[in-house]
Amino acid sequence: xxxxxxxxxxxxxxxxxxxxxxxxxxxxxxxxxxxxxxxxxxxxxxxxxxxxxxxxxxxxxxxxxxxxxxxxxxxxxxxxxxxxxxxxxxxxxxxxxxxxxxxxxxxxxxxxxxxxxxxxxxxxxxxxxxxxxxxxxxxxxxxxxxxxxxxxxxxxxxxxxxxxxxxxxxxxxxxxxxxxxxxxxxxxxxxxxxxxxxxxxxxxxxxxxxxxxxxxxxxxxxxxxxxxxxxxxxxxxxxxxxxxxxxxxxxxxxxxxxxxxxxxxxxxxxxxxxxxxxxxxxxxxxxxxxxxxxxxxxxxxxxxxxxxxxxxxxxxxxxxxxxxxxxxxxxxxxxxxxxxxxxxxxxxxxxxxxxxxxxxxxxxxxxxxxxxxxxxxxxxxxxxxxxxxxxxxxxxxxxxxxxxxxxxxxxxxxxxxxxxxxxxxxxxxxxxxxxxxxxxxxxxxxxxxxxxxxxxxxxxxxxxxxxxxxxxxxxxxxxxxxxxxxxxxxxxxxxxxxxxxxxxxxxxxxxxxxxxxxxxxxxxxxxxxxxxxxxxxxxxxxxxxxxxxxxxxxxxxxxxxxxxxxxxxxxxxxxxxxxxxxxxxxxxxxxxxxxxxxxxxxxxxxxxxxxxxxxxxxxxxxxxxxxxxxxxxxxxxxxxxxxxxxxxxxxxxxxxxxxxxxxxxxxxxxxxxxxxxxxxxxxxxxxxxx
Numbered sequence: 001x002x003x004x005x006x007x008x009x010x011x012x013x014x015x016x017x018x019x020x021x022x023x024x025x026x027x028x029x030x031x032x033x034x035x036x037x038x039x040x041x042x043x044x045x046x047x048x049x050x051x052x053x054x055x056x057x058x059x060x061x062x063x064x065x066x067x068x069x070x071x072x073x074x075x076x077x078x079x080x081x082x083x084x085x086x087x088x089x090x091x092x093x094x095x096x097x098x099x100x101x102x103x104x105x106x107x108x109x110x111x112x113x114x115x116x117x118x119x120x121x122x123x124x125x126x127x128x129x130x131x132x133x134x135x136x137x138x139x140x141x142x143x144x145x146x147x148x149x150x151x152x153x154x155x156x157x158x159x160x161x162x163x164x165x166x167x168x169x170x171x172x173x174x175x176x177x178x179x180x181x182x183x184x185x186x187x188x189x190x191x192x193x194x195x196x197x198x199x200x201x202x203x204x205x206x207x208x209x210x211x212x213x214x215x216x217x218x219x220x221x222x223x224x225x226x227x228x229x230x231x232x233x234x235x236x237x238x239x240x241x242x243x244x245x246x247x248x249x250x251x252x253x254x255x256x257x258x259x260x261x262x263x264x265x266x267x268x269x270x271x272x273x274x275x276x277x278x279x280x281x282x283x284x285x286x287x288x289x290x291x292x293x294x295x296x297x298x299x300x301x302x303x304x305x306x307x308x309x310x311x312x313x314x315x316x317x318x319x320x321x322x323x324x325x326x327x328x329x330x331x332x333x334x335x336x337x338x339x340x341x342x343x344x345x346x347x348x349x350x351x352x353x354x355x356x357x358x359x360x361x362x363x364x365x366x367x368x369x370x371x372x373x374x375x376x377x378x379x380x381x382x383x384x385x386x387x388x389x390x391x392x393x394x395x396x397x398x399x400x401x402x403x404x405x406x407x408x409x410x411x412x413x414x415x416x417x418x419x420x421x422x423x424x425x426x427x428x429x430x431x432x433x434x435x436x437x438x439x440x441x442x443x444x445x446x447x448x449x450x451x452x453x454x455x456x457x458x459x460x461x462x463x464x465x466x467x468x469x470x471x472x473x474x475x476x477x478x479x480x481x482x483x484x485x486x487x488x489x490x491x492x493x494x495x496x497x498x499x500x501x502x503x504x505x506x507x508x509x510x511x512x513x514x515x516x517x518x519x520x521x522x523x524x525x526x527x528x529x530x531x532x533x534x535x536x537x538x539x540x541x542x543x544x545x546x547x548x549x550x551x552x553x554x555x556x557x558x559x560x561x562x563x564x565x566x567x568x569x570x571x572x573x574x575x576x577x578x579x580x581x582x583x584x585x586x587x588x589x590x591x592x593x594x595x596x597x598x599x600x601x602x603x604x605x606x607x608x609x610x611x612x613x614x615x616x617x618x619x620x621x622x623x624x625x626x627x628x629x630x631x632x633x634x635x636x637x638x639x640x641x642x643x644x645x646x647x648x649x650x651x652x653x654x655x656x657x658x659x660x661x662x663x664x665x666x667x668x669x670x671x672x673x674x675x676x677x678x679x680x681x682x683x684x685x686x687x688x689x690x
Contacts, residue, residue: 005052005053015052019275035278038279038282039285042280042283046282047283048285049287059280063276066274066278067345067348071244072245073248073265074130075248075250075252080252086146090152090154091153091154092318093151093315094158096313096318101127104306104307104310105125108299112299115355128162129336130342133375133376133378140387141552141554142331145386151335167185170349185236188238192243200247201250201251201253201254204221204225204251226247284358285361285365300366308374312333314336330381334376388634405486405495407501408436410501413532414457420530423569423570424499424566435474438454438457438475438476439477439489440454440479440485451476451478454476455476458474458476461474475493483522486500495525496525498527499528501529502644502657526661531647537570540570540619540621541574542575542622542625545624547628550627550629552634552635558661559658561593568597575599576602577604579607580605583601624647626640626658628640630659
């Protein structure tokens, strides 16, 4: 018999893991940031909801660790160089972004009868913010924009001030606010900051220079620094989250953003501890207060209005001072409105020390929910517009050899894939082989027979390629997940282009199917998804469809070069259909790129024109090339997912969905981002198309 509330540790952990697995999927369907899911789950299953779980010591322990992880990762991810470059405007913006909501929040607290200490704490809660939407800016390629850098740099100041106010307020709540307290706090703060920001980098430099490159040891060292800093913060009379934040800043130069160590820190935090923290915060919320106490609605409305007005006012002022455009201003608003990490931390501490009541906790959590929805929406909408406004220049080719990978699954399409890879291959890299790949979806211990069969198909590929004098290097991978096997091969062999075949089979809510969808989403390399219904050498015309804003993608010029080279090698003609964009711009691009096959370029006003005027006129020897975009990046449009489905039903179904390369440093958390509704893409202020 299971007791309610549940007290069996295994069941508690199983329930928590189920929540952490299911809620992000539900939030994604609702187009809501995943951080909201565990909070809502905590509201439902907590002591004020269904009361399935108590907010006991286990939940509090894991939640506290998650809180430290949030603040620690924020310190690790902070762009210190960007802050130094724009430090004056970052300091001004950070001061405004903290002080304006701080003043409004303090006024709200006083108006509703809170003590001065509690009112100041409430103001500091509204003054901080979390860069929840920064991965979206990174994915859209605007992370180096001066306005974005100003917002990121200002975060250092807002969060630091919020945490310092928290330290003072908690001291005051304990009745220790005296001259001795101030002297003790000042001296201990100076000593503590010196030990962390001066001592930790020197210790870390020695450790990483002399220690063996052992993943477990390096990770354990970082954890020691994190929790030792939290302990020293407590000794200095401050909250442990201040120690976690300073530990992140101290290790910022040693833990590389895209390195293995950072991935392990993020993985452990995002997969386990941070969700427990969010769950524990949700368990604090008591919805019954909203229905039994009308004053709670007024407090909630006042807090929500204060944070939106205060956080929006700072970008307005800074945009006037530094002449930022309206679009840049709105991006900064989206970056700095979301409240999560420091807000949750201060709220939790304030509630535990008795400064904040249940109604205030409810109001803050509702405010977090609303800001975490509004912020990413603003960055997605105006960040896309900002990226399209920036002047695009041809990018230089990346250094390193051209390496083309061909995942093979169907022997009947193997020859056409090898032919296509050879046709798009740079003539200056003839010495580089193509890489045919087979992935055996088996446990490595029982995969011998399947590996042998896979090598037979690779043998046929080698024989066919040798007949065309195409150098090849066959690869076999064993993995329980085919897409993971392809991704692993891409990383291990330093592949920069993948040519893969689509069999036109898919499930509901999928584009190409689970394997290709996951692979495309989790990589930044060039990918050509092909469906060739006729021999490629009989092609007489290539129809290239270019959506609005495609020229702002990092790999666009390389893609144009490849398509023109493919057209010339096939002795075909090229018809370019530009969707609601400047024909003159693309004519200029095409003239710069050699060779010059017969080319015609036309402007199409809408996607419906393609459906009505072109799809029915496709000929037997045509290949349609769709210059596509990964979901959530520049130039993505819902029709890019509908067009391949329609083309797959035509005869012959000959088309290539071309995904240009993305920037390597794009934050992986923003790989798909928030799905922009089709209705939003039609709005005039986005200059989009029907």
